[in-house]
Amino acid sequence: KNQVEQSPQSLIILEGKNCTLQCNYTVSPFSNLRWYKQDTGRGPVSLTIMTFSENTKSNGRYTATLDADTKQSSLHITASQLSDSASYICVVSDRGSTLGRLYFGRGTQLTVWP
Amino acid sequence: EADIYQTPRYLVIGTGKKITLECSQTMGHDKMYWYQQDPGMELHLIHYSYGVNSTEKGDLSSESTVSRIRTEHFPLTLESARPSHTSQYLCASSDEDRASYEQYFGPGTRLTVT
Numbered sequence: 001k002n003q004v005e006q007s008p009q010s011l012i013i014l015e016g017k018n019c020t021l022q023c024n025y026t027v028s029p030f031s032n033l034r035w036y037k038q039d040t041g042r043g044p045v046s047l048t049i050m051t052f053s054e055n056t057k058s059n060g061r062y063t064a065t066l067d068a069d070t071k072q073s074s075l076h077i078t079a080s081q082l083s084d085s086a087s088y089i090c091v092v093s094d095r096g097s098t099l100g101r102l103y104f105g106r107g108t109q110l111t112v113w114p
Numbered sequence: 115e116a117d118i119y120q121t122p123r124y125l126v127i128g129t130g131k132k133i134t135l136e137c138s139q140t141m142g143h144d145k146m147y148w149y150q151q152d153p154g155m156e157l158h159l160i161h162y163s164y165g166v167n168s169t170e171k172g173d174l175s176s177e178s179t180v181s182r183i184r185t186e187h188f189p190l191t192l193e194s195a196r197p198s199h200t201s202q203y204l205c206a207s208s209d210e211d212r213a214s215y216e217q218y219f220g221p222g223t224r225l226t227v228t
Contacts, residue, residue: 041221043204043206045219107156
């Protein structure tokens with residue numbers, strides 16, 4: 001069964017600190033992996049997309065890594081800000097359909113305290 | 115920021131009422147999607163469309179229906195709302211880049227059925 005598991009479920013950090021969120025998946029065949037940021041009451045916004053051949057990608061203070069062999073990804077947030085408080089969702093796409101089927105994790109709820 | 119819009123943003127309605135959730139995008143995307151998301155849970159695909167006059171049901175069974183008469187417009191209708199329909203509904207669209215299938219999400223409609 002294709003699944004995406006994220007950990008931790010929730011995380012609280014102090015402003016200015018770094019943190020790393022984890023994503024494990026069993027989706028096969030693999031096409032790409034995305035990290036989305038979802039603010040409360042809003043739609044998800046894409047942070048990074050990585051294909052099979054990419055093992056790291058950065059977007060400002062966000063750096064995503066991908067190990068396609070172990071089917072693991074991480075999202076590292078550097079020098080956290082209050083505005084980073086949101087749910088971070090790992091999404092994996094398979095290669096098996098023209099639709100680009102997406103499998104969503106439940107997200108990690110990050111809270112940044114001042 | 116993606117040019118995809120949803121109205122209303124919030125809706126509280128009584129059981130048995132007919133409702134239509136609106137979704138419009140100005141990016142000219144052929145593919146559009148409706149997702150349902152409960153708090154702390156993953157997004158579930160309930161409907162999608164490849165283009166005008168094309169609609170398909172997603173993975174999660176839903177009593178809602180959709181139509182795609184115009185490329186930019188993908189409304190979702192519930193003929194008779196029930197409390198079990200209370201949820202957040204997210205609309206998305208994607209471009210034709212098969213490598214990424216980047217999906218752009220609207221802000222969502224929070225539906226409460228009393």
